[in-house]
Amino acid sequence: MRGATALRGCRGPHPTPYQVFGFAFFLVMLLAYWAVPLCCDAGQxxxxxxxxxxxxxxxxxxxxxxxxxxSPYYSPYALAQGVFARLTGLGGWEVVRLAGVLNLVVLLTGIGRFVRVLTPRPWAPVLALGTMTLLWGTERAWSSGYLSLMSMTGNLGYPSAFAIGLTFWAWAWTGARARGQGPVRYVGPSGLPAVAGYAGLGALYGLVLLIHPITAAAAVSGAVAFVAGWQR
Incomplete structure (x- = not known):
């Protein structure tokens, strides 16, 4: 019994429910995204x-x-895609298709980080992911900003998907600071907070603005709600 107990104690950490379901969602969504032909705004x-x-x-x-x-289409995100296309020799359609992989990673990790700021419950990010993708209904809309389960099969490669993923990360960072969590250090005799973290947060919101202004409006509204709610 002691040996069995010792072996159990040597086991590594178990994956969280969100890591399991998030990885499964990542694989299934990528397969669906790869199977559906690109159309509509993807051409632009x-x-x-x-x-x-x-x-x-x-x-x-x-x-x-x-x-x-x-042209509003020429954002830092598009510039990075252009550089990638020049380095690899890939065409525009191929680069947009591959961008969906990166965008999905940023989106899923952003959702997980954001929900953990709100609650430590391990199943909360799973419920958040399901709610975000299913409450839109079953209609497929491949315009920018729609992240329903069906719409993501066609618009994961859009800049808006990347911007929404960054927004979740920005909200998580904002929420952690509004609640007094995270590496926020106070320096100097007057006790003023260090500006590096807040400058980085501002740069992140600025990047969202340059990539997709409509998403940036929602991002700023969410940030104001966090600060107003947790700094009362």
């Missing part, structure tokens, strides 16, 4: 990648033979 995003692949500094407009200056 693929054109953006092609324009940046041709000229990173002075890309043409993605939907017309016009100068591309001022």
């Amino acid at each position: 995003h693929a054109a953006v990648v092609e324009r940046l692949k041709a000229d990173l500094l002075h890309p043409r407009h993605p939907m017309a033979d016009l100068p591309g200056a001022g």
Whole structure:
């Protein structure tokens, strides 16, 4: 019995429910995403990648033979895709397709981190993921910002999916600081907080704004709600 107890004590940590269900969701969603042909707005995003692949500094407009200056499609996210396309030689459609893998990772990890700030209950992130993907219904809408179970089979490669994933991370970071959790250090004789963490948080919200302004509006609203609710 002592030997069995010792062996049990040497076992590593068990995966959390969200790690198990999140990984299963990741695999199933990627298979579905890979099986469904890209269409609709994906063509615009693929054109953006092609324009940046041709000229990173002075890309043409993605939907017309016009100068591309001022186009909202040219964000840091699109620039990274353009650099990736130039380095690998892949076309715009292939880059948009592969972006869905990264976007799904950022989204799933962001949801898990965000929910853990709200509650330590291990099943809460699983319920949050199910709620987020199922309450939209069964209609398939492949426009930006829709993250229903059916819609994600076509729009995971969109910049909005990446921006929403970053928003969950930003909310988690904001919530941790609003509740006094996390590595927030107070320095100096006046007790002022260090600015590095808050500067990074501001940069994260700024990145969301540059990638997808509509998502940024929701991100800022959520941040204000956290601060107002936990700093009373």
